[in-house]
Amino acid sequence: MGETLLIDLRSDTVTKPSPDMRKAMAEAEVGDDVYGDDPTVNALEEKAAELFGKESALFVTSGTQGNLVSVLSQTGRGDEIILGNQSHIYSSEAGGVSVLGGVVMYPLETNQNGTIDIQKIKDAVKGDDYHKPRTKLFSFENSHNWSSGRPINKLDSDKMAKAAKEVGLRVHVDGARIFNSAVSLGIPVKELTENVDSVTFCLSKGLGCPIGSVIVGEKDQIIEARRVRKILGSAMRQVGVIASCGIVALDTMIERLEDDHENAKKLAIGLSEMDIIEIDADNIYTNLVRFKITNQKGFEFAEKLKEYGVHINGGESDLRMVTHYGIESSDIDKTIEAVSKAVNVI
Template sequence: MIDLRSDTVTRPSLGMRRAMAEAEVGDDVYREDPTVNSLEERTAELLGHEAGLFCPSGSMTNMLGIAAQVPRGWEVLAESQAHILRAECGGHAALAGVTSRTWVSADGTFDASQALSLVSRPRGYNQVGTAVVSVENTHNFGGGRIADFEQLSILRSRTRELGVRVHVDGARLPNASAATGISLCEYGRLADSVSLCLSKGLGAPVGSVLVGSTDLVEEARSLRKRYGGGMRQAGILAAAGLWALGHNVGRVAEDNAGASAIAHRIAEVDPTVVDPQTVETNIVFLDLSSTGLDAEAFAASAEAAGVRVSVMGETSVRIVTHLDISADDVRRAGEVLARCVSENA
C-alpha cells in the first residue's frame, strides 16, 4: 500500500532509531536533558532565533507561540483555511482566550496587503486589538503553496511599524526552502516566532520546536507546563529530531518533485482535476467536481488499487508525498490515480 494521506505517516529509519536508543537523557522539566537542549539550540540557530522549545506537536508549538504573544481577548489574524484555526480543535480560543479574524486567499498564496488591511489598533473600550499575524508556510489546506518571500518581507516591515508580531506556522517550511532556495534562517528572521515540525517531511516520529526570543520562549515554556506538555527524559524523542535535521532537510526536494510528477500524470488524463503549475511543494489537491465522482468514492477506488489518499471535502482529495515514498511508488501512484480519474471522467 502506498500511503499518500499525509507526510505524518512516515516511520523512523534505522539510523534514527539507533540515535534514539543511544540518546543521552535527563529531566527536561529541570532543563537537564542534554539532547533536548541540543535540539532546541540547533533549531533556533537554523531559523535565526535566540532560543527554542521542544514540544510534542505542531499544534502545541503554534498555540504556545501565539498565546505567549497575544493577551487574552486580543486577536490573531490568519488566512481562512489556516491550520491554527481549522485543525487545532479551537485550542487558541478555548485555552488562551485568543480571538481571531481571517482573510481569504482564493489560491492559497499569501498577499501581505490582505493581512495588513485587517490590523486593528484599539481606539475605544469595545474594540479588539490585533496582536499577531500568523502565516502558514507552506499552506497545507491551500495546496502546499509557498508564502512569497517578498510579501513576507513587506509584512515584517509593516507590522514592526504597527507594533504587531508575526508568527509563522512553518510545519513544512523545509519544503518551501527546498523549492525556493531561500534558507530556513532567512525565512525565520521574518517572524517573531516560528513553529517547525519534525514529524512531517523530516520523518521524526513526534515533535515540533518553537523558536523566538529568549523572553518569548521562557513564557512559552511556562505555558507548556500549564498545558500539560512538560516532558521528562525527552531526549529519546529529541534525538530523532536532531537526526532528522542532520539528514532529512535537504532531501525534502525529492518529495516536492514526486508531488509534481503525480500532478503532471493526472493532468495528462484530465487537466481540470489539477493544475501542476500550482503544485509547489509536496501537497497535491485534486478537484473532482468535473469528473462526476465524489471524493469518498474516488478514495475507495484508489485504495482498492493500492494507493491511500485523504478526503478533504465532497469533491476534494489531498495527496502528500514523503520520505517513505520511493520513485517507483511515485510512478505507480501516478498511474493508479490517473486511471481512477480516467475511468470516471
C-alpha cells in the same frame, strides 16, 4: 484490483523513523527536561535556534501545540490574532487559541498563493477602543497547506511581516513545513524567517520524525512559551529519547525534501493528463498535491483508490496526495496507473 501493496499518500505524517533515528533513540543521552537536564533536548533546541538565527527554541509535542503555545505566549485573554481564513490555526486546530487562551481569531481572505494582502492586514487592526479586542498578533503559514503547499517567498513573507509590524503586531509563522518552502525556494530558513518573531516547525512531517515540533523565537518569548507548555501539561521528562530523532532530522532529512518535491511534481503532471481531474500542476512546488475529480465525490474516489493499493485523503470535492520519505519515484508511477484505472470505475 486486489493489490496488497499500499502506497500511503495521505500525509507526510505517516513516515516511519529512519534507521539512523532508531539508533539515535536507543543511544540518546537523557535527563529530566523539566529541570533542563536533558542534554539531547538541549542540543536539539540549540541547533534549531541556530538554524533559524533566533535566540532560543522549545521542543513541543506537535505542530498544533507549537502554534497554540506560540500564540498564547504572545497574547493574553481578550487579545486578537489576525490570520488567514484558510490557515491551519483557524480551520484545523479545534479553535484551541480561543478555547484555552481566550484569544479572538480574526480571519482574513487568503490569496490563491497563500499570501494575505498587506492592506487587509493593516485594516484588520482595531483602534484603541474598549469595545474591541486588542489586536496583538499576525500569523501566516509557510508552506501554505490549503494552497497545495505553496511556498511563500522571502519577498512576500517580509512584506507581510513588515506590514504587521508597522501597525504594532508581533508575527508568528506556522512553518509546519517551512523546510519544504526553504528547499523549494533555495534559501536558508534563517533568511526566509528573519523578519518574523516566532516560527513553529514540525519534525514529524517531511522531516520524518515520529513525534515533535519546535518553536523558535526570542529568549523572553520562549521563557513564556515554556510556562504555557507547562500549563498545557506537556513539560516532559526524559524526552531526549524522541528529541534525538529531531537532531538526526535536522542533520540528514532536509536536503532530501527535494526528492519529495520532484515526486509531487511528477504526480501532478501525471494527474493533469487525465481529463476527469482538475489540478493546477504548474503551481506544485513542494510535497502537497491537491486536486478535484469531476465525476464523483472526493471521499468516494479515495475509497475506491484504496482497492488499487493507494491510500489518500478525500473530502467532499477536494483530494490530496502528499509525497514523503519512503515514497519513491516508482511509487508515483504506480499511483498514476492506479488513478487512471480507478477514475473509470463509477
